[in-house]
Amino acid sequence: MALATAGGPQIAIDGTRKVRGSLTQGRIRWMLLAIVLGFVVVGGRLVQLGMVETDTRIEGQARDVIQATRPPILDRNGAEMAVDIRVPSLYAEPRRIIDVDQAAESLLTVMPDLDPKWLRDRLTGDEGFVWIKRELTPAIEQRVMRLGIPGIDFITESKRFYPAGREASHVLGSVNVDNQGIAGIEMHMDRENVALLQELGLARGNALAPVSLSIDMRVQHVLHEQLVDAMERYQAIAAAGVILDIHTGEVLGMASLPDFDPNEPATALEKGSFNRITSGIFELGSTFKTVTLAGALDSSRVAITDQFDARYGVRFGRYTIDDFHGKHRILSLPEVYKYSSNIGTIRIMQQWGKDNFRAFLTELGFDKRVPFELPEMRDPVVPKEFSEVGAATASFGHGLSVSPLHMATAVSAFTNGGNYITPTLYHRSSEEAQSLYRPVISEQTSDAVRYLMRLNALEGSGSRMDDIAEGYRAGGKTGTAEKVVDGRYSSSKVLNIFASVFPLDNPRYAMVMMVDEPQRENPQSGTTAGWNAGEMTGRVIKRIAPMLGVAPDFSTAVDTNLVPPQLR
């Protein structure tokens, strides 16, 4: 062995066991590597899958938005005024369509009103989603499904439906095809909260809590029907009316003709179909005398027992203002109202003071829009300061324009005990309303105004109304405003208004009715407001009073109780 160690290099020879062992270790290492690689691949794929965002949007809109619902709108008694219905809408996935011509041809057999060229263009291309036609009927859905065209399918959309059709169109407004409010209370709801809910994803197919309005559909129906009747009866170009609860300011009915069909939103754009109650401003004529007299009586300067000289017209430079049905004698204050004397009203306003008059208009909110939910509002036009002649004409409602809603809120305030309350389309309890009250006149003045309004119905221009609505103790003031044609007041084109309250012994409801450019109903009748706006008011009261729980009372004691103690 010594020889071997001394010379030559050492040769190490591994045993077979050792050789096999290292080979196994190598294999194990390779296997481990392969397994780790395998896991890396699997993990990588997982991450990749996690990163993928599936595009569920439809032409840039989330699928949810299209199926978004709106809360149903109910009237004060729970009757549905607007509901959501689910309707199928047809869409195509052009990249999956095999034969465009054939698909287009078979679709046209079901829906012949589509334009063939437009449809072919629509189906050609590489898009993932295109609308073909939205809001179809289930019958058409069935027929299209039976065609069995690949790449054509339906999606269920929510569609707004208004069961009452035109009847409450100006209150409800309308929505567009994407279910967004574009007018009326629908638009207001969107501004308030529905849009937010939809954004947050809370308005998806789930039923939203219904919204209750202050409208009474029965009252609304009668109002609308009587306006339609008035349009025909008096050949008028427009008619409008609003009914308020004077204690809470809730609107029970509001309609304006010509109107539109909210189920076909395009009709809302027709000329002349604007809401005359809120977004129309008019010279309201003699109905304004109620405002002048209420304000004057509330000041200490004018008493209900005062007399006013109406013998001669009032001269302003070259102009003389005279009465329409002049009595030309000394008139007491109730007579000024009853005979609708312009001269008397000017004298009352002058005794009160024109600046006081102007300040009273501000107090009544005649300088700005009525705070109200509907987006369709217009600023009133009232001069900032009155000249002598300006104040004189304004005292009987000329030279300043406000909306009929302004008048309705003013009349409500005058008769509910003297508290201004903003009108609303939502429910409002009397406690809530009382916390919002802003006194504008005293309770005694309010009583005097009630007496004057009833007096005008018994003996003045409101008697035609009272004959029709006998027993319901209604009263009000007519206004026949001549329209300005080519810069002059025209006697043939008039706007007639009747502002009324009933029942006056315990007043509850205020109404302002308007008929635009009425003609004589028959040769014996006239064109002043008592003949049309007045009679229409009477017909409405007769129909709605029983619905609202106002019982008729024919006793004359009711009327004598209204007379202020100073006049008894």
Place this chain on the structure above:
Amino acid sequence: MIKTLNAVLLVVCGLAFTGVYALKFAIQHEATQISRLESHISDQEAELSMLKADWAVLTQPGHIEPVVIRHQETLQLAEVEPEQFGRFTDLPMRPAKPDAHAMDALFQALEVGVDPIGALLEEID
């Protein structure tokens, strides 16, 4: 020893595979059923929304009024007049004491076979 263990593990493996696949197919089946039910529910909801809208149309005053007018003559319907309303205060007061005398007379008459109220009713007819 190790051979039997392997065999057992193989069998367990096979069983587990079968189990997992059975579960998978069962779940798939459930999922189809769920989606079928969901589409059924949504169909029914759509139908319900239509029926509700129908109901709202049919109960609308504007829908009922033409129906009333159409049957006005046969059913003798008319608008209510203010004179037709009564009040509780218009009703006569209840008599202070029941009229025992008249009641006795009535019962005696009935016993004999005369019915004064029936006669009144016949008269009205």
